Each structure stands twice: as C-alpha cells, then as structure tokens.
Amino acid sequence: MSVELPFAPVDTVIRRNAGDLRVSAEAAEELARRIQSRGAALAVEAAERATEDGRKTLMAEDFADLAEGGVPANGDPEGLELPIAPVDRIARLDIDDSYRVAMDARVALATVLERYADRVAAAAAVLAEHADRRTIKEEDVAVYFRLAEYF
Template sequence: MSVELPFAPVDSIIRRNADGLRVSQAAAEELATRIQDRGARLAAGAAEEATADGRKTLMAADFGVSEAVDPETLELPVAPVDRIARLDIDESYRVSMDARIALAQLLEAYADDLAGAAATLARHADRRTVKAEDIRTYIELVE
C-alpha cells in the first residue's frame, strides 16, 4: 500500500510537536504510514455505520464528529484524506465533504498525539532527534 499523504504536512505536524528536536525523515514517513492506516480503519468503521443506517454516503457523524472544523485550520489536506478514506471501503460508497474534513480532523489529532509522545520518548532516550523507532515504540506501548 502506498502512502497517500504528502510529506510536507506530516513533517509540519511532527515538527510542531517536537519542541526543538530534530526529526528524521524516517520518523515523518512512519507517522504518515500510521496516519494512513488509522484513517483507513476509521473509514471502514464509518462505512459500517452508514450501512447500518441504510446509506451509501459517509457523513461526519459516522466518524463520531458532530461538527467538522474549518478545513483551513487543518494541516492535513482534504484530498489525500479522501483517498485514504477509500482505501478499505467498497467503491460504491461516497464520502461527503464534511466526512472528509471530520476524518482529517481526527487524523490530525491522532498525529499530534503520536508526534508528541515520540518526542517525549526521544528526550527520554537522551537524543536530539525523533526517530521512526520512537513512533513504533509508542504504538507498541499503547496497543
């Protein structure tokens, strides 16, 4: 599975949580992969919700979001998030714009959590660089 997210917004998210630490390219790539995996799983769950309601269109409420934020406030672009949403669902589903924005909102919050925790682990390891292993270690700890 290829990563659908562009590098720049993911790098921006991890850097804003790194508190002055350097960030390896591998860490940004790992974060992008984790965001994508999470987004595909969330969309599959949302598709189940829509199906249970007799719909073929995913709505923001299917993601547990009552009101989507202004997309201009998000770092993650909506178009790649839309592609992520469609990775693990049947192509007959439609994804409303509010659902795309809601998913981007959830994924950005998830990315902030991962990036912040990875930076904490890097500092704990007495390193000045956030590495991919920091992200993987945090995921192992919380799963």
C-alpha cells in the same frame, strides 16, 4: 502499500509537537503510514455505520464518535495541516467503491487524523527526549505504537 498522504504536512505536525527537537524524514514517513492505516480503519467503521443507517454516503457524524476521547470530529479545513484530497483517498482504501464520502466527512476524518497525529508526535518527542536524543526518529513513532498495545 503505497502511502497516499504527503510527508511534508505530517512533518509539520511532528515539528509543532517537537519543541527544540529535530525530526528525521523516516519519522514523518512512519507517522504518515500509521495515519493512513488509522484513517482507512476509521472509514471502514464509518461505512458500517452508514450501512446500518441505510446510507451509501459517509457523513461527518459517522466519524464523530470514532474520535478518541469522544472529541467531536467537526473542524475547519482551513486550520488543518493534513490535506483533504489525500485524506479522501485514504478513506476509500478499504471500503467498497459504491460508497461516497461527503466533503464534511473528509474534513471530519482529516480533523480526527490530525489530532491522532498530534498525540503520537507529542509522545514520540517524549520518547526521543527519554532516549537522550535531539532527533525524533522512526523508532520513536514505532515504540509509541508498541507501548500503546499495552494500554
């Protein structure tokens, strides 16, 4: 699977959670892959909701309830690191071509994914520190997801 999301904004998200730690390029790549996978899965769920409502357009409210912790998914595109165009492509990866993705839905999904990335990046920083390293590595992101399976 090719990754639609550029690594540079993902690297920025990791670095804002890293404190004094460095960030490997592989960690940004791994997180970008995980963000893409999560975004595609959320879009499938949103498409199911739209279908239940008799719509072929994904809207922001389709993503609002999918945000972990019940966090509302509305956001300002100017305040986001993750670019909207790649998030739009991610949303369309696993859904039927007949669906449309409204602009507010793209922003909502980008907001949800950026919050998700922040949580993962913060946890990866803790794991790197726990391993007594000064660099967040790909394995820190991967270990987070292995641990998350248990909770």
